[in-house]
Amino acid sequence: MKQHFDVIVIGGGIIGCSIAYYLAKEKIDVAVFEAQTIGSKSTSAAAGMLGAHSECNDSKIFLPFARSSQLAYFELNEELKRLSHIDIELKTGGIFKLAYNDDEKIQLASLLSQSTVKWYEPTEIQRKIPNITTDIIGAAYIEDDVSVLPTSVCMAFCKSAQVLGATIHENACVLDIQKIENTFMIHSTNGKFTADNIVIANGVWSTSFFKQLGLNNRLTPVKGECLSVTSEHLTLEHTIFHDHNYIVPRNNGKLVIGATMVQNEWNEKPTLLGIESLIETAKKMLPDMTKMTIESFWGGLRPQTIDQKPYIGKHPDNDNIFFATGHFRNGILLAPETGKMIRDFILKRKIRTEWVEAFKVNR
Ligand SMILES: Cc1cc2nc3c(=O)[nH]c(=O)nc-3n(C[C@H](O)[C@H](O)[C@H](O)COP(=O)(O)OP(=O)(O)OC[C@H]3O[C@@H](n4cnc5c(N)ncnc54)[C@H](O)[C@@H]3O)c2cc1C
Incomplete structure (x- = not known):
């Protein structure tokens, strides 16, 4: 050797x-x-x-x-x-960062000032994502933020x-x-x-x-939990994102729902509380999700610096x-x-x- x-x-x-x-x-x-x-x-x-x-x-x-x-x-x-x-399963389709109210739209202002980011009205979003919640006032669309x-x-x-x-x-x-x-x-x-x-x-x-x-x-662990769901009836081509929570579509049709942020936690195992909170937020973004079946769930530790x-x-x-x-x-x-x-x-x-x-x- x-x-x-x-x-x-x-x-x-x-x-x-x-x-x-x-x-x-x-x-x-x-x-x-x-x-x-x-x-x-x-x-x-x-x-x-x-x-x-x-x-x-x-x-x-x-x-x-x-x-x-x-x-x-x-x-x-x-x-x-x-x-x-x-x-590596590079998936195009980009990210929609949702705004539920005017304050959230204001928070997206610096993102929207970039030439590659565009504001979409709810009707335009519904054309791309028919099952999206009707509670939003719009979203910033970032076509270049793809996934792997x-x-x-x-x-x-x-x-x-x-x-x-x-x-x-x-x-x-x-x-x-x-x-x-x-x-x-x-x-x-x-x-x-x-x-x-x-x-x-x-x-x-x-x-x-x-x-x-x-x-x-020192690096501090920030635990993140996710789950993966699937359905024959609901397909998604674009990532949906709101306040650290997201639904990311995979090339095989599965959706990854993530992720919690638990500061200073070394235990990687997901908790019921964590998974429950992810499901609640995901349902707000895509109300039709409730009939989807759960494939798996997991946790991991993000290495955070000062x-x-x-x-x-x-x-x-x-x-x-x-x-x-x-x-x-x-x-x-x-x-x-x-x-x-x-x-x-x-x-x-x-x-x-x-x-x-x-x-x-x-x-
Ligand atoms: C739920 C969640 C969602 C995330 N989503 C995204 C995302 O969408 N996009 C994105 O860019 N990032 C995302 N991240 C962050 C990303 O996963 C991490 O930043 C990245 O994986 C860190 O990679 P790493 O190689 O530094 O660490 P790790 O993948 O943890 O690799 C470190 C490796 O070192 C090994 N090791 C430890 N100690 C020793 C030792 N003494 N000797 C030898 N080997 C050792 C471990 O076994 C481990 O395999 C997410 C993280 C989490 C938890």
């Missing part, structure tokens, strides 16, 4: 797998160490919206970063299919990275990192391995490595340790651009200064 790599990535969620893919594309010898199975934690809980406009209200720095990541998916769609034979199937994207990144030479260790929990002269040694449940560079990308569990590497940064922006950058005292974590509600959206940014740090390429500053670990 190979023992030494150019780069070891800790964590095989969508962020770790995207990083491995972009490094392997540059012929960098990279290995991913995943404590359980690839994509099995927060990544598998996500709805898969690529909400660059609907989620990112900082138009100067965060939106251009998110938008660049969103656009990367249109190239990845074919690229990853060719390498991995996995379809998160587990498929993660597996496609992982398989494509493997095709390009990356090594994947599953059921390999990294316990600690030691610096030995110019290399790093990791102790994992699969044994000891060394690398010239380490990337910490293990989602909300990165907190323990911040501590181990002398940093005070300012809800991710940490993507170097350890302040060590140029060979990198962090790519804290993607909170938008890890699926931000995975491609995060992978490219870590690749560029490692290859010492130029990165937009405002992104380096905004996402640096010691901010």
Whole structure:
């Protein structure tokens, strides 16, 4: 078994797998160490919206970063299919952000000031979504905020990275990192391995490595619950969104209803209260939903930082340790651009200064 790599990535969620893919594309010898199975934690809980406009209200720095990541998916769609034979299920149709009253319309003003976002009157919305509630006064329509199937994207990144030479260790929990002269040694449940560079990308569990590497940064878990429903009679082509709640259609006709926001909760299991609240809000948006059948329900932990922006950058005292974590509600959206940014740090390429500053670990 190979023992030494150019780069070891800790964590095989969508962020770790995207990083491995972009490094392997540059012929960098990279290995991913995943404590359980690839994509099995927060990544598998996500709805898969690529909400660059609907989620990112900082138009100067965060939106251009998110938008660049969103656009990367249109190239990845074919690229990853060719390498991995996995379809990431890119679904067009966009997002309708509903307004039930004038105050909510006012809150959509900055979103509506963007050239790609349009205001729709209720009659226009009903033409696109016949079953929509009649209680709304309109909606902001964002055609560019498409969606993907998160587990498929993660597996496609992982398989494509493997095709390009990356090594994947599953059921390999990294316990600690030691610096030995110019290399790093990791102790994992699969044994000891060394690398010239380490990337910490293990989602909300990165907190323990911040501590181990002398940093005070903390990530707090924000639990999210979802359920999936289906019906032969009700079809939906567009995502409907209202106040953190949404109904996202999949290519196979299933609808994902999400998601709760439970602060500081480490238990991933969904509760009756959480699922009940999702059903209530979804029924308000699409009253005909009541006859749909439940397929499954689940929970996951979003890694939240102090300012809800991710940490993507170097350890302040060590140029060979990198962090790519804290993607909170938008890890699926931000995975491609995060992978490219870590690749560029490692290859010492130029990165937009405002992104380096905004996402640096010691901010
Ligand atoms: C309900 C819900 C809905 C969401 N919807 C969306 C959405 O629509 N769009 C969007 O963009 N984002 C969404 N998100 C957010 C998104 O899921 C996360 O931001 C993203 O998955 C984070 O990816 P990650 O790779 O950092 O973390 P994870 O997917 O959690 O991966 C981290 C991995 O590290 C592994 N690990 C942990 N410790 C160790 C260790 N010591 N050694 C080795 N491996 C380790 C874990 O097993 C895990 O597989 C949603 C999240 C939730 C919970």
